[in-house]
Amino acid sequence: MKTKFIPLLLAGLLTGSVFAQSVSSDVQRDVNQQTRIENGLKSGQLTTKEAGKLEREQAAIAHEEHKALKDGKLNQQEKNKINSMQNKASADIYAEKHDAQLGNPNSVSNKRMQADVQRNVNQQQRIENGVKSGELTNHEVAKLEKGQAKVDHKEANAAKNGHIGAAEQHNIQHAENHQSKKIHKEKTDDQVRG
Template sequence: MSTPKLLALMITASLSAGAMAQTNTATMTQRDANQQQRIENGLKSGQLNTQEAARLERQEAKVDRMQANALKDGKLSAAERARIDNAQDKVSANIYKQKHDAQTGNPNSAASQRMQQTVQRDANQEQRIANGVKNGSLTNKEVANLERGQARVDRAQARAGADGHVSAAEQARINARQDNQSGKIYNKKHNERTRG
């Protein structure tokens, strides 16, 4: 094979691998946003109570940490992607199970309203990350950093709702974390780094 053809083949393979990694990260981050929205919808409908949502947020935090660890080197291997897919499948099944069990919540209670607000913000921020991956404004390393921050937010939500009650002070602490995270998402989406 001639040198120009070999070079063209290598460039094509490299671009395909980069495109595949971007597609994997895009699919993974979009799934995060979708699952957060499913939790929010369950709270709004009363299918989830605050404690159930808190347990689901703890599981989401674990998935976010897995994503952060997998992407910290800027790459997502097939094995890492399979582990994350498996973890997301388990959370998805648990969301379904919790929404369809005998327990219900009162979507009009103060605790549920506070949890709804923080989970909706979480869903919005996960969607902003997914959009940044799709439009190329976020690199995998930036996504790793942001998912680590999302894990912190999810853990704070899990702690706040573990007893079935989210106080105004707990909501304020979660919102402060989310404000910080929102600023990081904005900064990383608008810096000079872009997906190659």
């Protein structure tokens, strides 16, 4: 009986580890893409409006990650769909950064968008670190990605016209603060990845 139990236990641990790696790699791609958007804003390769369009795409990816992880599992079909969305977003970031439009990295709107996207990078990094350390379960990651989708969506809406006003920035910062507290709460609760 004991000899059958140990291989089953090891298989369960390895499967959990594979899922953790898969979720971690998806979140790492989120970090990378947000970083590319931020760098495009800073370099002037992206306008505020273009960054808003890209943030809408990031919101859709975060929403799909939320849906896929709600049951605590990430099956191959879900992983493939997220990967396909990430690949399209990556190509869109490249295309927007290399088109003829140039942004003004020193404009007030661009600076506001830079700050918001930098915050996205930080939040996604915190989620990724929580996955890697085992502090976050897939269910918790699902909830947090839903929050990230909301923040990304607010940024996209604010930048739709190419200008982010002070009130819009305040609204985004409020959502980011709320998300930051949720990340802290989920990482410090008693749930850990099994």
